[in-house]
Ligand SMILES: NC(=O)C1=CN([C@@H]2O[C@H](COP(=O)(O)OP(=O)(O)OC[C@H]3O[C@@H](n4cnc5c(N)ncnc54)[C@H](OP(=O)(O)O)[C@@H]3O)[C@@H](O)[C@H]2O)[C@@H](O)CC1
């Protein structure tokens with residue numbers, strides 16, 4: 447699914463009106479109908495509802511929805527905020543339609559004293575501002591936002607919580623944004639929904655299809671996309687009858703150190719559970735028996751050091767390399783990594799302390815092999831790319847870094863973002879908070895190495911791996927719950943995740 451900016455959505459909206467064709471008031475009626483259907487499903491018993499309405503078409507949606515809820519036996523009170531001297535044309539029409547219905551309490555409010563008391567069992571509909579918000583909320587509208595946020599009522603935001611910008615909130619006043627429990631967004635999620643600091647405003651979000659014109663949706667260009675099962679499934683390469691293990695490549699995994707051999711085991715197992723033909727795990731000497739016993743399918747290359755990574759084997763036979771899980775960042779490891787980055791000609795997955803080493807030695811950024819894949823969490827990202835005060839700015843830095851160095855930069859977290867060398871950025875919907883656990887990243891690294899070794903291009907390998915990793919985590923969480931979930935469980939559910947993806 448594409449993620450468009452609010453400006454682009456307004457253009458798609460206008461295209462729909464002109465080319466479906468449909469009048470804007472009818473499109474609003476269709477949108478409000480979808481809102482109403484969804485609210486009736488979520489709250490089937492009629493309840494008391496307070497609708498706060500602003501001057502634009504978001505307010506118009508609120509007015510149309512108020513009428514529909516009243517027709518469905520809800521007790522509805524409508525508060526039209528006197529923010530501007532006039533309402534939008536469609537909001538005006540819907541205000542008249544509401545008045546014709548007759549049985550709705552309708553108030554115009556223009557001061558803090560006029561704001562009603564909001565009861566805990568009220569349903570609040572936030573229709574103050576939508577995609578047309580052009581600046582932070584101030585003045586009396588801010589008092590209304592504060593009153594909504596201070597209440598214990600359930601809050602449903604139409605399209606986007608009032609006060610939240612669709613994309614860039616770096617200059618916004620975070621105290622002037624409605625905290626919704628549910629956001630019902632038209633046709634597309636907004637980019638801002640995917641950033642952690644906005645979760646408190648957006649709550650659970652749901653996209654309602656309102657039939658915007660498919661041509662405009664298809665033709666529009668945006669760097670942002672949400673991954674879906676079908677999209678990922680279509681990227682998979684079929685396995686053929688006469689294929690042999692050589693067909694699926696030989697990967698080199700450099701991982702483990704004293705006290706962190708578990709990382710090597712997890713990454714190796716994940717790699718082998720994701721279709722790699724041959725895997726060599728390069729580990730410090732002390733890990734030999736551990737790895738041979740725990741992962742008999744892997745071949746082992748032994749470092750001269752007992753406890754850390756200080757050298758690597760001849761690279762000529764490998765289709766891809768991964769470095770980082772559990773390696774530590776001692777001086778000798780740094781030296782070996784410099785040599786590796788200078789010599790290696792195949793894509794490299796760079797994870798954990800391998801990222802930190804590059805962060806501490808920025809000159810290494812000039813030697814990043816093209817098509818490499820970085821897998822930082824936020825802290826590692828900051829060491830590698832730099833700090834930022836909010837997620838939107840971080841996303842801009844992420845995309846810029848990926849383009850500048852021709853690499854894939856995966857920022858791990860809820861809605862893991864994959865920035866690609868061509869400027870595109872994919873967000874991943876699979877995964878759950880149970881996966882925020884030790885070793886989860888090692889598993890992801892192993893899967894990416896596996897896919898690169900099989901010949902998937904970096905961008906595709908990153909996309910499939912991230913989606914699959916989250917899917918395995920979701921399947922595991924269904925059985926063991928999020929608290930008990932371990933990285934080993936993610937590997938255990940990789941077979942089911944592959945089967946589910948290919949279904
Ligand atoms: N896309 C679709 O397909 C469909 C979209 N639909 C709906 O339309 C919504 C977008 O409508 P919209 O463009 O009228 O914008 P909306 O946010 O209601 O208000 C803009 C008004 O507020 C004003 N204003 C802005 N900021 C302000 C501030 N801080 N403080 C004070 N005033 C401020 C601004 O004035 P100005 O910035 O010009 O000063 C303008 O007057 C969208 O979210 C969805 O709900 C559906 O109906 C059907 C299909």
Ligand SMILES: [K+]
Nearest residue numbers: 572575606608
């Ligand atoms: K809103």
